[in-house]
Amino acid sequence: MTAVDADSYASYSVTFKPNCSLTQSGKTRVVLLLTVIPCCIAIGFSLLGAWMVLPFVGLEIFALAYAFYYVNRHANDFERISIEGDHLLVERCTGQHVSQYQLNPYWASVVRHEHPNGELRLGLLAHGKEIEVGRYLTRKQLESLAEQLQKRMGKYFRN
């Protein structure tokens, strides 16, 4: 999770990213490491006459590269909550798809859902509709986010 928090009344923005333990350059290195040696093996056997190893290595490398490509598609997923004047905007990027939900901070409230297994989920509720937020966060981070949002929206309520 990375959070960019401009803590002023005029604008507030916080961005969350899903947990991904491998960097972009790390992915490239891993794929290279995983492909170079099987390729060398296949080429070696081809030179000895056992060329049928080669297509299987090719297929496998294709599957491996596609798996990492698929994982990588979600590397840029994010969730952003921003408050600017009368607008509370929740943006969510999943794969190539971006969804935006706009709420009025005067009417929105933070709702907490405590699950029996100890999990906490947060939602922003306005006009009977609820948007889940902070899906990439740990419980501790969710508690902190709930506090921040309540504090921020409390200011609207008082005004």
Next chain:
Amino acid sequence: MSTTTATHHDDHAHDSHGHPTGLMRWVKSTNHKDIGTMYLWFSFAMFLFAGAMAMGIRAELFQPGLQFVQPETFNQLTTLHGLIMIFGAIMPAFVGFANWQVPLMIGAPDMAFPRLNNMSFWLLIPAAILLIASIFVPGGAVAGGWTMYPPLSVQGGMSVDMSVFALHILGVSSIVGSINIITTIFNMRAPGMTLMKMPMFVWTWLITAYLLIAAMPVLAGALTMLITDRHFGTHFFNAAGGGDPVLFQHVFWFFGHPEVYIMILPAFGILSTIIPTFARKPLFGYASMVYATAAIAVLSFVVWAHHMFTTGMPVAGQLFFMYSTMLISVPTGVKVFNWLATMWKGSMTFETPMLFSIAVVFLFTIGGFSGLVCAILPVDIQLQDTYYVVAHFHYVLFSGAAMAIMGGVYYWLPKWTGHMYDEKLGKWHFWLTTIAFNVTFFPMHFTGLAGMPRRIPDYSQQFAEFNMISSLGAFALGLSQLLFLYVVIKCIRGGEKATNQVWEGAHGLEWTVASPAPFHTFETPPQVK
């Protein structure tokens, strides 16, 4: 509230915490714990099936002469026993452990590709059916040994095709599973879980998955060439057409030797998890364990021809493979030393998982030493294809891999089921297995040294006593595993409630979740310090 984008991609599906039930829960499951459970049950069923074949082999070898089966049937039993134990029992068992434990140990909610994970498991079923059904086709099951050397495999009947197809399917399952494990470990570790903080079991599986990625296409290539030689007029391995049968052996063992480590590295990971728990000390030399595992993996690709010392190769080649094989004992020795150092001055207790682990360290080391004996070129020329080799690889694969699996099952069973297993019965199972195992396989060193060849249904009178002892041990070993089944079923059905941590000395993320582990875990990643 207004939505500014027209389409709303709702990916809340997995947020519903409903717990699927009934048969379809298992058929369509994408849950890593369910799939892990299915792998483990499948593996145990195959273990019993291939074990029953071993009972047939030992019944025939109880006395010299032909008692129960014809030589062709004996060869089929031997071949299928090997193939099913390796591809149907040991490998799926470790994949079952990986499914259960890797996400829990790294703080991931599931595997990276849950649907592929489901597919990997269900591919095992048609492969097992093909292997088993090959018994009933004209000519009987494949009988040329699990190595499927030509020319026998080129000349064999329809069962060879069925077995080759089964191995192809198992290869696809293994590769897909490996890709899944690699992407899971690299991409889904919890914040703070750096590579050098990962539990050793995860490290060993990461390296095993890499071995599978590198080795499996080689097997696929070898098997495809075998099929084209059989049906499409090629002559890769057919000497009559200018092919080279020894090329098959090179290609096969280039896969086959890493395969040995594919079956043993996860076992090392299990030992490295259990021993610190019951010694109540951190694993000694964690970093050296990681590097030793990687060194074993690398070396496993440059030793294959020690399986082929008698096929004829240049002296320089023989010497290279002899020394490279001996070199593997260095990282393996590092591991054994580290396990012993972990136990040294620890507050040790001897629950069933620890008993299995200590036995594995001891017995695997015997298997390792007999491997070193076989690595010595002039000695191997004498021992090639004798019962000494059978003793060696059973000390490595039964007391190394299978007994580590049993130890791992006892260790994690309370976390999986929420109940403690019956410790008394567990210890009975341990002692019966260990004693019976040694009674079965230790005499094979002597019969092998005296020159008894492997893969024969009849033998000279001089080997009768040792064979009778081996057979009695084997029957006891087989029966002991029914006790294992009983202990596991009893634990699933009830027993003392397991705590979350289960073992006093256990550390790691998997022990922070409830026992039994909930259907969904770590949906929000934990923070690792």
